[in-house]
Amino acid sequence: MEHPPATPTLPADYYRRHAARVRKLASEATTLAIKEHLREVALEYERLAERVDRDTARNESEPRSE
Numbered sequence: 001m002e003h004p005p006a007t008p009t010l011p012a013d014y015y016r017r018h019a020a021r022v023r024k025l026a027s028e029a030t031t032l033a034i035k036e037h038l039r040e041v042a043l044e045y046e047r048l049a050e051r052v053d054r055d056t057a058r059n060e061s062e063p064r065s066e
Contacts, residue, residue: 012049012056019045 019042026038 009052009055012052015045015049015052019043019049 022038022042022045026035026042029035029038
């Protein structure tokens, strides 16, 4: 019997939407330090999306045990 993951993963699109929102905030920021911080946050959201994509692809390629 397979158990669900301890913490459910959110879809990659969730993280990409947040990355886009944070990039928009960065483009509107007037302080350089804030712009840089928001860009770093957006990159972290993109990394999370890539990780979800990678894990999803890995799980789909593994044979299922029945």
